[in-house]
Structure formats: C-alpha cells, structure tokens
Amino acid sequence: MLFNLEISTYLDALWETAYMTIASTLFVFAIGLGLGSLLYATDKDGLWENKTLYKILSTVTSALRSIPFLILIVLLIPFTRILIGTILGPTAALPALIIGASPFYARIVEIALHETGSDLKETGLSFGATKLQVLFRILIPESLPALVRGITVTAIAITGYTSIAGAIGAGGLGNLAYLYGYARNRILITIAATVMIAILILLIQVVGDLFVKKLSKKY
Amino acid sequence: MITLENITKQYIGSKDEIALNQVSARFDSGLIHGIIGISGAGKSTLIRLLNQLESYDKGNIQIFDYTDLRHLNKESTRMLRKQIGMIFQTDHLLSRKTVLDNILLPISFHRKITSEDKKFAQDLLQEVGLSEYSTRYPEQLSGGQRQRVGIARALINKPSLLLCDEPTSALDVITTGQILQLIKATAKNHSVDVIIVTHDMYVIREICDTVTVMDKGRIVEHGDLDDILFKAKHPQTQAFVKEIGLDLSSVVQQFDPKELLLLKFDESIVKDSIISEMIQTLSVTASIVYANVTPHRIGIMVIHAPKRIDEIKLFLEKHKVVVEDVI
Numbered sequence: 001m002l003f004n005l006e007i008s009t010y011l012d013a014l015w016e017t018a019y020m021t022i023a024s025t026l027f028v029f030a031i032g033l034g035l036g037s038l039l040y041a042t043d044k045d046g047l048w049e050n051k052t053l054y055k056i057l058s059t060v061t062s063a064l065r066s067i068p069f070l071i072l073i074v075l076l077i078p079f080t081r082i083l084i085g086t087i088l089g090p091t092a093a094l095p096a097l098i099i100g101a102s103p104f105y106a107r108i109v110e111i112a113l114h115e116t117g118s119d120l121k122e123t124g125l126s127f128g129a130t131k132l133q134v135l136f137r138i139l140i141p142e143s144l145p146a147l148v149r150g151i152t153v154t155a156i157a158i159t160g161y162t163s164i165a166g167a168i169g170a171g172g173l174g175n176l177a178y179l180y181g182y183a184r185n186r187i188l189i190t191i192a193a194t195v196m197i198a199i200l201i202l203l204i205q206v207v208g209d210l211f212v213k214k215l216s217k218k219y
Numbered sequence: 220m221i222t223l224e225n226i227t228k229q230y231i232g233s234k235d236e237i238a239l240n241q242v243s244a245r246f247d248s249g250l251i252h253g254i255i256g257i258s259g260a261g262k263s264t265l266i267r268l269l270n271q272l273e274s275y276d277k278g279n280i281q282i283f284d285y286t287d288l289r290h291l292n293k294e295s296t297r298m299l300r301k302q303i304g305m306i307f308q309t310d311h312l313l314s315r316k317t318v319l320d321n322i323l324l325p326i327s328f329h330r331k332i333t334s335e336d337k338k339f340a341q342d343l344l345q346e347v348g349l350s351e352y353s354t355r356y357p358e359q360l361s362g363g364q365r366q367r368v369g370i371a372r373a374l375i376n377k378p379s380l381l382l383c384d385e386p387t388s389a390l391d392v393i394t395t396g397q398i399l400q401l402i403k404a405t406a407k408n409h410s411v412d413v414i415i416v417t418h419d420m421y422v423i424r425e426i427c428d429t430v431t432v433m434d435k436g437r438i439v440e441h442g443d444l445d446d447i448l449f450k451a452k453h454p455q456t457q458a459f460v461k462e463i464g465l466d467l468s469s470v471v472q473q474f475d476p477k478e479l480l481l482l483k484f485d486e487s488i489v490k491d492s493i494i495s496e497m498i499q500t501l502s503v504t505a506s507i508v509y510a511n512v513t514p515h516r517i518g519i520m521v522i523h524a525p526k527r528i529d530e531i532k533l534f535l536e537k538h539k540v541v542v543e544d545v546i
C-alpha cells in the first residue's frame with residue numbers, strides 16, 4: 001500500500017502508460033519516417049520535387065499538428081470505435097496518440113534529411129544511384145543519429161499526451177493522477193504519479209542517448 | 220571525345236540570366252582539360268551537363284556512345300553516370316561509413332560487391348597513398364586525405380571520364396600540388412580523361428593540356444595550354460595568366476613584333492645553353508626580353524633579334540626549340 005492505494009494499481013498504471021508510449025512510438029516512427037521522407041523528397045531540392053504534392057502534404061501535416069490533443073481525441077472517437085471496438089482503455093488511445101505525434105516526428109525527419117543535404121544527394125546521383133537508393137542508402141543512414149534523437153523527443157512528448165488521454169479514460173498514470181489524485185483530492189497520489197512519469201521520461205531520454213551514442217561511436 | 224554544340228541552359232526561376240549561352244567545345248580523349256572562369260561563369264553548370272546532373276535547353280552533347288543526352292531514359296542515364304567519376308570541392312564522403320566502404324559505395328548502386336571489388340578498392344587506396352586507412356572514418360582524416368579518398372571513390376567504377384569541380388579550392392598550396400599530381404597520375408594509370416574546373420590559373424598550369432576560359436555563360440577562349448598561356452587574347456584570359464606571372468603582353472608591346480621570337484623549350488632541352496651557342500655560332504646579337512624557363516612543363520623565352528631573324532629561327536629549330544611568332 002502506498003498512500004492508501006495498492007502498489008499493483010500503481011504498477012498497472014505504469015505499465016499502461018509504458019505500453020501506450022512504446023506502441024504509439026513504434027507506429028509514429030514508421031509513419032513519421034515515411035511522411036517526413038515524402039515531405040523532404042517533394043520539397044525544393046528534394047529527390048522528387050513536386051510543388052503541389054509538397055503543399056498538400058505540408059498543409060495536412062501542419063493542420064494535424066495544430067489540433068490540440070484533447071480535441072483530436074474527441075474528433076477521433078467515431079474512428080477509434082470502428083477501429084478498436086471501444087473508446088476506453090490504453091489501446092483505444094493509440095489512434096489519437098499516433099495521429100497526434102506522427103506529424104511532429106515527420107517534421108523532424110524532414111529537417112534531418114535536409115540537413116544531411118543536397119551534397120550527398122548529388123554524390124549519390126553522380127555515381128548512378130537511383131533516387132530510392134539515394135534516400136535509403138545514403139540520406140536515411142547518414143541522418144540516423146538525428147532521427148534517433150528526434151524519436152526520443154517525440155516519445156517524451158507522447159508520454160505527455162498519454163496523461164491527457166489517461167485523464168479521459170485511457171488509463172495509465174494520467175488516469176491515476178486525475179481520478180485518484182485530483183478527483184478524490186489526494187495530492188500525494190498525484191505527486192507519486194507525476195514522479196513515475198518523470199522517471200519514465202528520464203528513462204526514455206537515457207535509452208535514446210544510449211542509442212545515439214552507439215550510433216555515433218565508430219572507433 | 221566529348222563535343223558540345225550550341226548548348227544553351229537557363230535555370231528555372233532565373234529571369235534573364237543565362238547560365239550557358241551558345242556554348243560549343245570539344246574535349247579530346249587522353250588529355251586533362253581545364254575550365255577556368257570567375258564565380259558564376261557557368262563552369263559547374265557545364266560539367267554537370269555531362270553527367271546530366273543538370274539538363275540543358277538547346278543544343279547537343281556527344282559523349283562516349285551517347286549522342287542525345289537530353290533524351291536518355293533513366294537506365295541509360297545511370298549507365299552514363301557510372302562511366303563518369305566525379306570529385307567535388309569538399310569531399311562529400313559518408314560520415315558513417317569507413318573509408319573502404321565509402322570507396323565501394325558507387326559499385327553498390329549497380330551490383331553486389333565482390334571480393335575482387337574489395338581488392339580493387341584496396342589497390343586504389345594504396346594508389347592514393349592511404350592503404351593504412353581503410354577502416355578509418357572520414358572525420359579521422361585531414362582535408363587532403365579525404366580528397367584522396369574521393370579520388371579513389373571516383374575511380375572505383377572504372378570510369379572513362381573524371382569530372383573535378385574545384386577539387387583543390389579548399390586545400391593549401393602544397394596539398395593542392397600533391398592532389399593535382401595524384402589526379403594526373405591516376406588518370407594516366409587508369410586511362411581516364413579529366414575535366415577539371417577551377418578559378419586558379421596555377422591549377423591549370425600544373426596539370427592541364429587544354430584550357431577553356433569561361434565568362435558570363437560563354438566560352439571566351441578554348442585551346443592548348445601554351446596558346447592560352449602565351450597568346451591569350453581575351454582580357455579575362457590575360458587577367459588569369461597575369462596571376463601566375465606569365466604576363467607577356469606588357470613586355471612585347473615595347474618592341475616591333477617582327478623582331479621578336481617566341482621560343483618554347485621542353486624539359487629535355489631546358490638545360491642546354493642554346494642561346495649562347497647561337498650567339499657565338501652565328502655571331503648575331505639577340506637579347507632576351509622575357510624568359511620563364513622554370514615552369515612545370517615548358518620553358519618559354521622571348522628574344523629580340525633586330526637582324527637576321529630567319530637564320531636565328533633555323534638554327535634554333537635545328538636544336539629542337541619550337542619557334543613561333545609573338546602575336
């Protein structure tokens with residue numbers, strides 16, 4: 001028992017938050033990488049420069065990013081119900097988390113690919129690489145440290161989103177802090193939940209840094 | 220042989236500015252060709268047309284067996300590019316690959332890398348003087364060493380043409396000399412033609428056989444090194460030549476051109492004392508008004524001989540000196 005609540009309640013909440021964060025981060029990584037690559041590729045100096053397509057993609061990305069997360073969850077309720085079968089529980093939070101965070105990561109990917117630069121694109125093409133080869137064999141591998149740093153930041157942002165989702169029925173530490181802590185006026189539980197979220201975020205940062213270090217350490 | 224006929228190129232978005240304006244040129248095989256011009260003259264644009272990193276609007280380019288570069292399909296463009304190695308101003312190496320993997324990269328775009336490829340890459344590394352460095356990463360190398368890796372990488376697909384866009388502009392004078400000599404030596408070993416872009420006349424004098432001078436999107440002079448060095452006509456060319464202390468025109472102006480002879484010596488006869496021998500044998504008077512007998516490839520001298528100029532000419536020619544009028 002901690003502050004009059006079963007330890008297992010805390011652990012369940014922690015697990016739910018971790019699950020939401022990890023599962024959505026995996027999806028966000030894949031979707032953001034795809035969307036970010038497309039943004040880079042269709043932009044000026046990209047591999048498949050296409051003004052119209054870039055405009056469309058860019059507008060959609062920005063629009064999605066501008067929707068407050070709470071509103072996004074509400075907007076997605078019908079979609080979530082069809083896809084997951086329920087709107088409660090951690091899994092039901094995934095669509096909103098993924099759609100909310102993917103545009104954010106996509107922008108990070110776009111910037112990283114631009115930074116890696118036109119020089120290497122030219123180099124690849126000048127040796128007869130196809131555009132796909134330039135993207136997958138040169139630009140993405142060269143940007144890897146930046147991409148990992150970006151997904152770390154994104155995962156941390158997602159952890160924040162999970163607590164918002166938690167407060168309206170997704171479970172997890174956010175739910176614990178809100179339902180047991182705030183609603184029943186037990187501030188210590190709120191603090192305990194907050195500390196656990198902070199530890200989780202710290203852990204994500206440490207793991208992310210470790211990956212980056214591993215990727216950058218070459219000799 | 221590469222020929223360009225009336226090539227015109229304007230970048231999309233640039234209003235009146237024409238990057239290349241009616242450019243025609245010929246680059247013969249077996250030689251090192253230099254393209255010189257000030258910033259914005261169109262040098263990079265010109266060589267980037269050859270491997271179709273840029274397309275052109277009008278005209279025609281012939282290179283290898285390709286006659287109409289503009290209408291090549293994707294696959295042919297890739298094959299064309301495979302036959303053309305490219306070296307850039309900065310190394311453009313992949314920071315997360317080793318030196319050896321960087322060199323092998325161009326092969327990997329076309330097929331699987333074999334153990335022979337690896338051996339060839341290792342040989343190339345040796346050739347550029349970096350055999351010990353195969354497992355290092357680019358950031359562990361100096362600028363000059365990275366440029367050497369770039370040269371090895373450009374040769375890995377066994378190209379027939381090497382395009383170098385200001386390969387030494389980021390290097391110090393001594394390293395520049397070494398890299399230029401390396402380009403020259405490897406080009407010869409691998410029978411590769413070279414086109415080298417620069418804004419530095421020193422680079423041209425050091426290794427080029429022919430020179431193309433560009434200004435504002437046009438070719439203003441195009442010829443053999445000697446002619447450009449000593450008989451430059453265009454003010455832009457004269458300015459470049461002056462930079463390396465070979466400004467003949469100001470000397471020549473002080474004399475009657477009919478009394479002047481331009482002598483060219485190659486390395487084999489530079490040491491002989493031909494002029495004093497001539498003065499003794501023919502008992503003529505001749506004064507040296509200009510001499511530059513220590514440059515890298517050829518020595519030249521201008522003599523002023525008010526009398527018996529034809530006899531002098533004959534004598535010198537018999538002694539393997541190339542004699543020309545000063546124009």
Ligand SMILES: Nc1ncnc2c1ncn2[C@@H]1O[C@H](COP(=O)(O)OP(=O)(O)OP(=O)(O)O)[C@@H](O)[C@H]1O
Nearest residue numbers: 230233238256257258259260261262263264265418
């Ligand atoms: N991608 C581009 N888009 C638009 N204009 C361009 C582009 N690249 C070059 N230009 C223009 O074309 C002209 C020729 O450029 P180019 O790069 O061929 O010059 P350069 O002789 O190589 O100059 P430098 O010595 O500075 O490299 C310049 O006026 C330049 O502004």
Ligand SMILES: [Mg+2]
Nearest residue numbers: 262263264384
């Ligand atoms: Mg240039």
